[in-house]
Structures are given as structure tokens and as C-alpha cells.
Amino acid sequence: MSSRIDSMFQFHQAALNLRAARQELIASNIANADTPHYKARDIDFASALQGAMSGDGSKLQMAATSDKHLGDASGDTVMGAPVLYRNALQPSADGNTVDMDVERAQFADNALRYEASVRFISGRTKAVLAALQG
């Protein structure tokens, strides 16, 4: 059973966790910008957050009756959301699909939204404290 205060923070907590996970993925893309055959990866944030909020991050999966059946994209998951490969606009000759402009932009965007979530949580904390102290 989740208390009322719990449910006040639940959404932003899930969002913050997902933002941190996404930040890690983008950092790994930037780190591997010069690695041959590396494919840039990311998560679909909106659907990942929806999955996290609906309780079960794992959507209905197709039954795999053989080892040779393909799984979700790269097979990795972040909080139940599948990690997907980015569609490269200009893949390099060495098979690397990291586009530094895209990654830097996404990194800055994600960092800002992370900070926004932090502020929302701080605001909620202040609201709760104000209610408690009168």
C-alpha cells in the first residue's frame, strides 16, 4: 500500500531514474564516438515512463520457442523499457552510427530535464513541509 506522500513523489521518482539511465546511455554513445562498428543506442522516454508508471514495465512479449528467435532490439532493457538503436543520418565508413551533434544535444536536453525533475521534487518536498508545519 502506498501512502499519499509516496504517490506524490512516485511520478517524479520514476522520471528521475529514467533520466539518469538515459544519461548513462548517451554518455556511453559519446564515449564510443570513435569505436568502429559501435551503434548508438537510446530509449523511447515517453513509452518507458508510461511503462514504469503502469507498474509493469514489461509489455507482452512474443514467446520464443527457439534460441534462434530474435528478441527485443539490442536485448538490453532499462527499467523494463527496451534499449533501441538510433537511426543514423550519416553512418561512418567504419560502421559507427554516433552523430556527435545529436548526442550532445540529447545529452544537454536530458540533463536539463533531469534538473527540472529535481526541482519538481524539491517543490513537492517544500509543499509537504509547509503542510506539516502550518
Added chain:
Amino acid sequence: MSLFNIFNISGSAMTAQSQRLNVVASNLANAESTTGPDGKPYHAKQVVFSTTAFDGQVGAGVRVKEIVEDTSPMKMMYDPNHPMADAKGYVALPNVNPVDEMVNMISASRSYQNNVDVMNTSKALLLKTLTIGQ
């Protein structure tokens, strides 16, 4: 926690890029070395990057898998008076291409800077997270 993992990821990338810069420095320094400890002229070297996974995290780091020698032919210079000249009067100079090396150097330094930025952003986010509730 994901944000702490970024330090591992960016750190590994910085190590790899500085190793690449090291190799570039060695190539440029030895661009005129007609003989080495084995009596042969210096061969240009290149690093090979590879993705490396950390236990229990989705993001991947980088490591230098190997350092390979450039197999392109040596530059032959006609100088019969040179002590290393062969029977026909040609001296074998290292197959270092200064233009390639300079490009490599700039690329390595930019990638290094990118990873420093990523690390700084993550640090700022972590510090912001610590202020929740204050």
C-alpha cells in the same frame, strides 16, 4: 546508480583517447627515425578501439584493444652518404604521414574534451540531486 556509472564510462573513454594521443605523439616524434632498437626504421602505429561492457550496466565504455603497426610501404629517400643507406643509396624513412597524424590528434583531443564535458555535467547533476529537500 546510473549517474555514477557515467564516471566509469567517460573515464574509460578518456583513458583510450589519451592513449591514442600518446601514439600520435610517438608517430610524430619518430617521423624521421631511420633506425630503432631492432635496427629497422620506425613503423607508424595506430590504436584500435573496442567497446567494453561493465558488469550490470547497460552503458558501455571504451578500451584500446590493440595497437597495430601501419603496413604501408616506407618512404624511400635517395641519400648515398647517409649511414643507413642501402646498396642502391636509398634510405628508408618511417611511413608516418604528418597530415594524418595531425588530424588524428585533433580528433582525439576533441573526443577527450567531449568526455570531460559529459563528466562535468554528470557531476553537476549529482550535486543538484543531493540538494533535494533542502
